[in-house]
Amino acid sequence: MEASKTWFQRTIGSHRLLKAFIFLLIDMSLCYPSEPQGELPYVTSDVKEVGGKSFDYIVVGGGTAGCPLAATLSEKFSVLLVERGGSPYGNPLVLDKRFYGFSLIQTDEFSSVAQDFISADGVRNCRGRVLGGSSAINGGFYSRASKDFVNSVGWDEELVKDAYAWVESRIVSTPELTPWQTVVEFALLEAGILPYNGFSLEHIEGTKIGGSIFDIWGTRHTSADLLKAANPKNIVVLLNATVKSIIFHSNGNASTTAVHGIRFIKSDGSTDQTYEAYLNQPKNSTSSGDVILSAGALGSPQILLLSGIGPHKHLKNFNIPHVLSLKGVGKGMKDNPCIAVLVDTDPQSRQPEPPQVTGIAKDFKYIVEGGIIPTSFNATRMPIAAKIAFPVSEGKLTLNSTDPRQNPSVKFNYLAEEKDLEDCANMVSLLERVAKSQSVTFYLGVKHQNNLMASTDEQRKFCKENVKTYFHYHGGCTVGSVVDDDYKVYGVKGLRVVDGSTFLESPGTNPMATLLMLGRYQGIKILRERENFSSSFSTQQSP
Numbered sequence: 387m388e389a390s391k392t393w394f395q396r397t398i399g400s401h402r403l404l405k406a407f408i409f410l411l412i413d414m415s416l417c418y419p420s421e422p423q424g425e426l427p428y429v430t431s432d433v434k435e436v437g438g439k440s441f442d443y444i445v446v447g448g449g450t451a452g453c454p455l456a457a458t459l460s461e462k463f464s465v466l467l468v469e470r471g472g473s474p475y476g477n478p479l480v481l482d483k484r485f486y487g488f489s490l491i492q493t494d495e496f497s498s499v500a501q502d503f504i505s506a507d508g509v510r511n512c513r514g515r516v517l518g519g520s521s522a523i524n525g526g527f528y529s530r531a532s533k534d535f536v537n538s539v540g541w542d543e544e545l546v547k548d549a550y551a552w553v554e555s556r557i558v559s560t561p562e563l564t565p566w567q568t569v570v571e572f573a574l575l576e577a578g579i580l581p582y583n584g585f586s587l588e589h590i591e592g593t594k595i596g597g598s599i600f601d602i603w604g605t606r607h608t609s610a611d612l613l614k615a616a617n618p619k620n621i622v623v624l625l626n627a628t629v630k631s632i633i634f635h636s637n638g639n640a641s642t643t644a645v646h647g648i649r650f651i652k653s654d655g656s657t658d659q660t661y662e663a664y665l666n667q668p669k670n671s672t673s674s675g676d677v678i679l680s681a682g683a684l685g686s687p688q689i690l691l692l693s694g695i696g697p698h699k700h701l702k703n704f705n706i707p708h709v710l711s712l713k714g715v716g717k718g719m720k721d722n723p724c725i726a727v728l729v730d731t732d733p734q735s736r737q738p739e740p741p742q743v744t745g746i747a748k749d750f751k752y753i754v755e756g757g758i759i760p761t762s763f764n765a766t767r768m769p770i771a772a773k774i775a776f777p778v779s780e781g782k783l784t785l786n787s788t789d790p791r792q793n794p795s796v797k798f799n800y801l802a803e804e805k806d807l808e809d810c811a812n813m814v815s816l817l818e819r820v821a822k823s824q825s826v827t828f829y830l831g832v833k834h835q836n837n838l839m840a841s842t843d844e845q846r847k848f849c850k851e852n853v854k855t856y857f858h859y860h861g862g863c864t865v866g867s868v869v870d871d872d873y874k875v876y877g878v879k880g881l882r883v884v885d886g887s888t889f890l891e892s893p894g895t896n897p898m899a900t901l902l903m904l905g906r907y908q909g910i911k912i913l914r915e916r917e918n919f920s921s922s923f924s925t926q927q928s929p
């Protein structure tokens with residue numbers, strides 16, 4: 387038994403040593419010149435401390451977009467950030483690159499940092515449940531959106547650039563390629579994914595090395611690190627509290643719905659007690675703050691539905707009082723179909739590694755990466771995986787329970803549309819060229835195999851039977867259907883959504899960079915908007 391222990395078990399076993407080591411890592415990273423100095427703001431798990439209090443802004447979900455948003459708003463206003471999970475600090479499953487992927491296999495119902503869900507398609511998936519959100523459990527690959535994307539969604543190009551730079555100076559590093567990543571890089575080139583672009587943060591066709599939120603010492607920098615840029619006097623971070631619903635003003639008139647605050651519970655379910663926090667009501671109600679949902683593509687539509695915003699009939703099934711008909715809530719759920727092929731012949735006990743290189747092929751239609759992922763505590767596999775960047779199939783999200791800690795039901799309808807199936811078949815050909823390249827087969831010492839899938843029918847069948855997630859699911863509160871161009875929820879005063887649920891398409895090579903950027907970007911937008919208000923009503927005191 388002892389002898390069969392892996393480096394992981396041995397390391398976890400010597401817990402105290404590990405703690406000291408992690409501490410050292412964190413400490414060292416603070417000395418890194420590009421790391422901005424700064425302390426985390428006040429963090430509490432005491433719901434009573436926050437219950438009954440008022441804030442200018444309440445951000446729901448301390449995830450990828452929520453943390454930079456809350457930090458930015460705190461520059462001028464009081465902010466409450468509510469996160470259902472705990473702290474990422476001190477947790478090696480989050481911070482230590484050597485344990486990459488372990489959080490995904492060590493899950494439980496209510497407390498693990500990754501929460502599993504199985505879509506109604508039968509595909510296993512997951513989302514972050516910790517301060518830092520999915521940036522605390524993901525591959526950490528950092529790549530901006532293309533210029534075309536930024537233009538198509540109508541964002542201010544200069545502000546987008548500044549917001550990316552703000553994020554990058556704080557948490558993004560240039561990776562040092564591992565031997566396996568170098569092999570994958572050659573394989574992508576061998577498969578014809580050209581040109582070679584070297585290191586780049588841009589979303590450009592060809593093969594490139596991307597940025598990473600893992601630094602060169604192997605420490606992950608989640609979005610939670612961006613809270614070090616907050617004004618500590620203006621922000622409270624509440625952990626281990628799950629937001630249940632939004633509170634509306636009851637004395638409003640029938641034609642407007644205005645937000646008053648939020649209801650939340652303790653995430654551990656130890657009591658049934660519900661707590662409330664409110665929005666400040668400045669004297670002049672034309673310039674007040676918002677509740678901003680940043681609970682992710684599953685969390686934000688779920689909270690809207692639990693609050694009575696969504697399709698009437700569905701809410702009736704759960705006896706949720708209907709507040710506003712917004713048919714788009716939970717609609718437009720998309721997940722990029724992924725096909726992965728294992729290039730190693732059997733499980734081994736290698737050190738896990740996230741992808742550092744990517745192939746962007748066929749007019750940006752396919753994204754190909756390879757990593758080493760743990761499948762159990764002592765076994766790893768080496769998949770080469772590709773996603774379809776612009777799937778047309780979409781599905782929907784509905785409630786499964788009125789308990790906000792439970793997953794909603796979601797169906798993505800992978801490959802339901804003919805176009806996606808056709809794209810997938812072509813993607814399989816590309817994937818086979820990468821997986822069976824000389825670079826890969828030589829490095830792994832596997833015999834060169836030439837048994838490529840012969841027919842399109844075979845490839846389609848393979849696609850249907852093997853479709854997986856690339857974890858870039860999005861939609862549910864899309865721009866134009868649930869929120870307007872300023873990310874304000876249609877028909878409600880004082881409510882916005884800022885996260886991956888607003889996307890019609892997953893931006894860039896992968897979405898994290900753009901979600902981090904979006905939090906900063908929308909924060910600045912809101913600050914500017916209110917600056918205009920206070921300067922046009924100069925008698926008004928900023929709250």
Ligand SMILES: Cc1cc2nc3c(=O)[nH]c(=O)nc-3n(C[C@H](O)[C@H](O)[C@H](O)COP(=O)(O)OP(=O)(O)OC[C@H]3O[C@@H](n4cnc5c(N)ncnc54)[C@H](O)[C@@H]3O)c2cc1C
Nearest residue numbers: 447449450451470519520524525526527629682685886898
């Ligand atoms: C395994 C995996 C690997 C990935 N790899 C990459 C990668 O390498 N590169 C990349 O760019 N992208 C990657 N992605 C995708 C990317 O991480 C996500 O798209 C992105 O982080 C989503 O950001 P978000 O702000 O929309 O939501 P999240 O970051 O998930 O934040 C939502 C937050 O809200 C909290 N929350 C939810 N409901 C409530 C509630 N009711 N009350 C209080 N809090 C709540 C959650 O706990 C969470 O912290 C990966 C994703 C996964 C899951």
Ligand SMILES: *[C@@H]1O[C@H](CO)[C@@H](O)[C@H](O)[C@H]1NC(C)=O
Nearest residue numbers: 431471472473496497498626
């Ligand atoms: C918060 O929740 C996490 C995850 O369940 C747990 O490990 C941690 O101890 C909790 N913290 C507090 C202060 O309750």
Ligand SMILES: *[C@@H]1O[C@H](CO)[C@@H](O)[C@H](O)[C@H]1NC(C)=O
Nearest residue numbers: 638639640641642643644879
């Ligand atoms: C309801 O409120 C809105 C905005 O505050 C206002 O424009 C409208 O006149 C009000 N309607 C009634 C009937 O009071």
Ligand SMILES: *[C@@H]1O[C@H](CO)[C@@H](O)[C@H](O)[C@H]1NC(C)=O
Nearest residue numbers: 669670671672923925926927
């Ligand atoms: C509030 O805003 C209105 C314009 O909507 C303005 O006329 C009024 O003077 C303001 N009141 C205060 C107290 O600033």
Ligand SMILES: *[C@@H]1O[C@H](CO)[C@@H](O)[C@H](O)[C@H]1NC(C)=O
Nearest residue numbers: 390733734735763764765766
């Ligand atoms: C992992 O451990 C199990 C049980 O101890 C063993 O059967 C298996 O061979 C191990 N796998 C690897 C890859 O070491």
Ligand SMILES: *[C@@H]1O[C@H](CO)[C@@H](O)[C@H](O)[C@H]1NC(C)=O
Nearest residue numbers: 504703784785786787794795
């Ligand atoms: C909730 O989920 C369970 C299992 O995932 C499923 O059997 C059930 O039908 C779902 N209920 C609703 C109302 O969606």
Ligand SMILES: *[C@@H]1O[C@H](CO)[C@@H](O)[C@H](O)[C@H]1NC(C)=O
Nearest residue numbers: 911912913914915916917918
């Ligand atoms: C602020 O006011 C200026 C000048 O009136 C205007 O050009 C700008 O668009 C306004 N900005 C916002 C965010 O409303």
